[in-house]
Amino acid sequence: MRAAILVAVALAVAPGAGRAEEALRPVVSEIVTSEAAHLRSFPGVVAARVETTLAFQTPGRMQIRRFSVGDRVARAQVLARLDQITLSEDVSAAQAAVNAAQAQAEFAAQSLARAEELRRREVASEAVREAAQAKADAARAALRAAQADLVRAVDAARYGTLRAPASGVVVTAYVEPGTMVAAGTPVLSLATEEGRDVLIDVPQEVLAVIAPESRFVITPRIEGGAPMAGTLRLIEPVAEGGTRARRLRIALEDAARAPRLGALVDVRLDLPEVAALSLPRAAVFDMGEGARVWRVGPGRRAEAVAVTLLPGPEGRVLVTQGLAAGDEILIRGIHSVTPGQELGAREE
Numbered sequence: 001m002r003a004a005i006l007v008a009v010a011l012a013v014a015p016g017a018g019r020a021e022e023a024l025r026p027v028v029s030e031i032v033t034s035e036a037a038h039l040r041s042f043p044g045v046v047a048a049r050v051e052t053t054l055a056f057q058t059p060g061r062m063q064i065r066r067f068s069v070g071d072r073v074a075r076a077q078v079l080a081r082l083d084q085i086t087l088s089e090d091v092s093a094a095q096a097a098v099n100a101a102q103a104q105a106e107f108a109a110q111s112l113a114r115a116e117e118l119r120r121r122e123v124a125s126e127a128v129r130e131a132a133q134a135k136a137d138a139a140r141a142a143l144r145a146a147q148a149d150l151v152r153a154v155d156a157a158r159y160g161t162l163r164a165p166a167s168g169v170v171v172t173a174y175v176e177p178g179t180m181v182a183a184g185t186p187v188l189s190l191a192t193e194e195g196r197d198v199l200i201d202v203p204q205e206v207l208a209v210i211a212p213e214s215r216f217v218i219t220p221r222i223e224g225g226a227p228m229a230g231t232l233r234l235i236e237p238v239a240e241g242g243t244r245a246r247r248l249r250i251a252l253e254d255a256a257r258a259p260r261l262g263a264l265v266d267v268r269l270d271l272p273e274v275a276a277l278s279l280p281r282a283a284v285f286d287m288g289e290g291a292r293v294w295r296v297g298p299g300r301r302a303e304a305v306a307v308t309l310l311p312g313p314e315g316r317v318l319v320t321q322g323l324a325a326g327d328e329i330l331i332r333g334i335h336s337v338t339p340g341q342e343l344g345a346r347e348e
Helices: 002-023 036-040 084-120 126-159 204-209
Strands: 029-031 041-048 051-055 060-065 078-082 161-163 168-173 186-192 196-202 215-220 228-235 246-252 264-269 277-280 291-296 302-306 308-311 316-321 328-330
Touching (some): 041 168, 060 186, 078 084, 196 264
Antiparallel strands (some): 029 328, 041 264, 051 186, 168 186, 215 264, 228 246, 308 316
16 A cells, blocks of 8 residues: 555656756856957948049030049149030130121111211101111120120130049049030049048947047058057948948048058057956846846856946947856846746756
């Protein structure tokens, strides 16, 4: 009888033991380590602070283009020119029209003077004088129109020569010689020497630790490249469509030492060292009391620990308060854990 009771008790206990063993299955966790450097390092590219697109202000056939991409140009240097023969012919035709209109205006003025004299002597009627007056007025208007056409033709001839508005480097050539261009059609793009910027793209959450006029250290990606100082000049207001990153423009403080346009650089935010630990963003939860993580405490019991966070690299956050290096933190299944719950071994 006693043996039968013991067997029954063993059978009753066995399912519970299986459930306890199942509850302590391995957990997915991470041992936190320092990752402070990731907060302040970004890849970047050197770009012109001012890039100007140049175009002819008059239509015509582009005859020559004296510079190609990468060439340096000086202020007022001729970059390209339209067909000057056509433009010169337009000026000559406009000048001839002015001469003809001038002759007509002088003749009409003389006719008006005769008509007025005859009217004063009462030899001609008032209608004759009025007709002469109308012809004189029309001739003067035609002369003004011809003179305006001449001014436009002269301006067009002048606009047929494209000059550099400032010293710089040609970065884009849009049109080849022999091409017909309309007024305003882009011909060249010029990066002026007014300064150099470094462009970097950063996640939006990183902007929380980048203050206005933050200072950066820029290091060219070439052997022996010396670090240079830079200051935040502009945060572009629109995020990139695909990555949702924000573009920052960092002004190089010594433009004379700037690498060539398009050069790759490493950009480091010049901040004091911050003692921070790195965690996957998925390890953090907030039940209305601020950011928390589950730490594996003594006896492998779950502890909800309040943490202070900074943005980190993609998919991660930096913890500046609340944890210590070497703490074991749950990174999966965090929403099914309760305080004090016994946890299984760490899954390798």
